[in-house]
Amino acid sequence: MKDLAQFSEIIEKEIVNFTYPKSPDLLYDPIRYIMGLPGKRIRPLLLLMSYQIFDEDVKRAISPAIAIEHFHNFTLLHDDIMDNAPLRRGSPTVHKKWNSNIAILSGDVMMIQAYQLLSEVDSNILKEVLDIFSKTAIQVCEGQQWDMDFEMQENVNLVEYMKMIEYKTAVLMAASLQIGAITAGASNKDQAHIYEFGLNMGIAFQLKDDLLDVFGNPEAFGKQVGGDIMANKKTFLYLKALQLADDIAKKQLQDYYTSEDSEGKISAVKGIFKSFDIEKHTLDMMKAYYTKAIKHLDAIDSDNKAPLIGFSEKLMSRIS
């Protein structure tokens, strides 16, 4: 049975050794660049660990794992254009380092490469793998669209928000796990459990992300703490605070999120969050999803679940 370190090594080695055509350089250099930035490789790790639950010889899962990492990086290239993000993993984004056109086209190629890599699975499971992958890929785009819609939308409710993070973040984790399971020949029932595990864990993961953005340790976080507040991002914390706040605090919060940036905005909003115990509410919600996730993992009968459980716990307790 392989552990996290061994799986990480396999993935890094595959990514380093993956060869892209030499030309046109302006198409492939950005792909080499984004794939080479230090990432957590969460999705390919999930895929390999899921595979191992059902079968030990993980070789067959490597192509789909690298496929998913290409797809994920395609979403980063395009999302960073849409969000006008200057930094990714501490380095300039592709559209800043090159330009938007380059980021669009390199992203397009990465998505096609994801399909090329996926097509290397055994032909008897190809259709099944493609169906879950394409369905998920569309959900990820829908999630991104909702995320952009919410920026313009005055009222967003928590249910809509939860659906958005489910689509934008959780479904790809869930699909990675399911594709690992399909590749290993898991039963439909086990596939459904591992998918639900990933879906709930992914939602918990995103809630943690929202939390870290406000309450994270600035040194460990690597991004600007309070970035979501500065960008008036309607995260779980903000929407929960609106739900719990009295009229005065609610108006204050809404004013901060609609007026020009003001000095002390981050600490003021953080103060309102604190007065309504939003950190605890978020942690509680996160735990509820994570508990539900683990129940689905418990339902799978296998001796090889330890690496996946360990990795998930690491993701939940992460400080950056």
Next chain:
Amino acid sequence: MKDLAQFSEIIEKEIVNFTYPKSPDLLYDPIRYIMGLPGKRIRPLLLLMSYQIFDEDVKRAISPAIAIEHFHNFTLLHDDIMDNAPLRRGSPTVHKKWNSNIAILSGDVMMIQAYQLLSEVDSNILKEVLDIFSKTAIQVCEGQQWDMDFEMQENVNLVEYMKMIEYKTAVLMAASLQIGAITAGASNKDQAHIYEFGLNMGIAFQLKDDLLDVFGNPEAFGKQVGGDIMANKKTFLYLKALQLADDIAKKQLQDYYTSEDSEGKISAVKGIFKSFDIEKHTLDMMKAYYTKAIKHLDAIDSDNKAPLIGFSEKLMSRIS
């Protein structure tokens, strides 16, 4: 045996009846919009006509035909952003009507939908269809990158230009035909012939496009005649003229293509083209490719080639 009109009707009906999810509207409205603009539907028509050469019951070819049309329209959405094009098929482009972010994301969804539709082919040919499709899709992106590179590049030679149009335009026509043939169960040899037919016909088609842009009838053309000249686009006509021109005309041409727009630029450049018989040179080149194309079609033994031949001739003699 079905003819062009019948195939067109099948395709239009399929496209009109294709249902996209209702929400998020900002993701799916642009897709409905671009797919609804009056297009020539060249690629799905080629696919169906190729299918019919090898098998009469074209039902099985409909999903891949609509897949290719989605892919083609995805390239239009993204290319129009990159080229900053205001109009497409006489209507505002998606990034002008909505915005670039919308055009990026809607395009992404269309590419995924192309794969979803392709995945509906019989599972015993799925891998084969995906391989040719993904390879082609990447070539199309490479062609677009070269096209953009050439704008910045001082010297482009004709060989590079021919490779670029092969990738940007011809390979997708060739692949459409091959996928039709695969779906109909054609032999590898016939698949290769139909692919080569499409490749050479596609190059001839693009040369015609270059020609129409300069020498087309303004009323029939629908676009601004001389648009390529105004945009300093290094087309076959320009590169051939550079090759044939004496030093004085060459310098004139290069000056027109590097200096600010000047009044009378279109007619002056057209004049240089005329003095070196560029229209005839382009037509000769076009005919050479088309003749080569037809030889490959001749090599296929079938009684059902007439609709494809008729359609190709129509494409070659088109005036817009």
